[in-house]
Amino acid sequence: MNICIIGCGSIGRRLARALENMDEVENIHFIERKKEKVEALAxxxxxxxxxxxxxxxxxxxxxxVETASQGAVKEYVPKALEKGKDVVVMSIGAFVDDDLREKCKLLAKQNNCKIYFPSGAICGIDGLSAASTEEIEEVILISYKSPKALKDLKYFAKQGIKLGDIKKPKVVYEGFARDAVQHFPKNVNVAATIAIAGLGFERTRVKIIVDPKATRNTHRLIVKSKSGEIESWTTNLPFPENPRTSYLAALSVISAVKKIIGNVWVGA
Ligand SMILES: NC(=O)c1ccc[n+]([C@@H]2O[C@H](COP(=O)([O-])OP(=O)(O)OC[C@H]3O[C@@H](n4cnc5c(N)ncnc54)[C@H](O)[C@@H]3O)[C@@H](O)[C@H]2O)c1
Structure with missing residues (x-):
């Protein structure tokens, strides 16, 4: 088969390297603003x-497979779905936009194709998704961040919070996903994945804790449902090629594409 990857950045390149030795994949066509990146990889x-x-x-x-940006999702994903192509989306934060999300869902239905969201930088999406087929009481995402990971965010100036003054773990935000993603854009992909898998943007709770001793980004997911309780902790190391991306997120798209192309799907 031929695969089109949008975005030849850290995740797109790692995916291409993983697909290189898969017999099922014949050609990997890259859409990328910076042509020289693709030429170097070729x-x-x-x-x-x-x-x-x-x-x-x-x-x-x-x-x-989109591994580029929220802008690229808006630009390319509807076109691919219109042509009946299955699409894997990494910049899932683009789907905070209700109109875009609904338009893409409708296009996928009309054209008999699928939109896949890799689990990205968080674990527990499989359980959340299963639990959400019946009643879910509560979904909470608690993210632990270092002051460095949150610097330059306008939210803290508005709230009069000085990150440098925080000496022990402190809750700096508590609210719902719809509001949280406006203030903490770096959390947008994780919050969007959880919201879409579970209770939606208006009912998914988000808490941000600044921990001055944190050296990694940790996400804790808590789900309370009719089927029981789920709690997952994911402590992410940065991806060596792009420290703004979590290592696990880059691997999650490889795993997703392997499931789609391959014959065995664990955790479906
Ligand atoms: N779902 C998750 O949990 C998760 C986790 C990490 C990253 N991501 C998202 O995955 C995406 C890729 O991450 P990355 O680390 O590879 O980023 P990156 O910056 O290393 O690479 C992105 C590449 O896409 C290209 N690009 C961006 N917009 C484009 C457009 N409209 N048309 C053509 N090319 C375009 C850029 O030139 C760049 O080469 C980001 O949007 C990021 O937010 C999602």
Missing amino acids: EEIAKVKYADDFEDILEKCQLV
């Missing part, structure tokens, strides 16, 4: 090709 991986026309390349591809 020197390493023979299957990699630069694509300058998305609509043209769509005709040749069976799967589209």
Whole structure:
């Protein structure tokens, strides 16, 4: 099969390296603003090709994987779905936009194709998703961040919070996902994944804790439901090629694509 990857950044490149040795994958066509990035990768991986026309390349591809930006989701995902192509979306934060989310869901239904969201930087989405087929009482995402990871956010100036003055773990935000993603854009992908898998943006609770001793980003997911309680902790190491991305998030898209292409799917 031929795959189109949108975005030849840290995640897109790692995915291409993982697909390089998969016999099922014939060609990997990249849509990327910076052509030189694709050209450099094509020197390493023979299957990699630069694509300058998305609509043209769509005709040749069976799967589209977005690993670029929220802007790229808006620009390319509806077009791919209109053509009946399955799409894997990494910049899931784009789907905070209700209109875009509903439009894409409708296009996928009309054109008989699928939108896949990898679990990204958080564990427990499988359980949340199963629990959400019946009643869920509460979903809470608690993120523990170092002051460094939150610096430059306007939210703290508005609240009169000085991150440098925090000497022990302190709750700096408590609210619902819809509001949280406006103030903490770096949390947007994780919050959106949980909200879409469970109770939605208006009912998913988010708490941000600043921990001056934290050296990693930790996410704790708590689900209370009719089927029992789930609690997961994910402590993420940064991805070496891009410290703003969690290592596990980069691996989650590889795992998702392998499930889609392969014959065995654990955790479906
Ligand atoms: N779901 C999750 O949990 C999760 C976790 C980490 C990152 N992400 C998201 O995945 C995406 C990729 O992350 P990354 O670390 O590879 O980023 P990156 O900055 O290393 O790479 C992104 C690449 O996409 C290209 N690009 C961006 N917008 C484009 C557009 N409209 N058209 C063509 N090319 C475009 C950029 O030039 C860049 O080369 C980001 O949006 C990030 O927020 C999601």
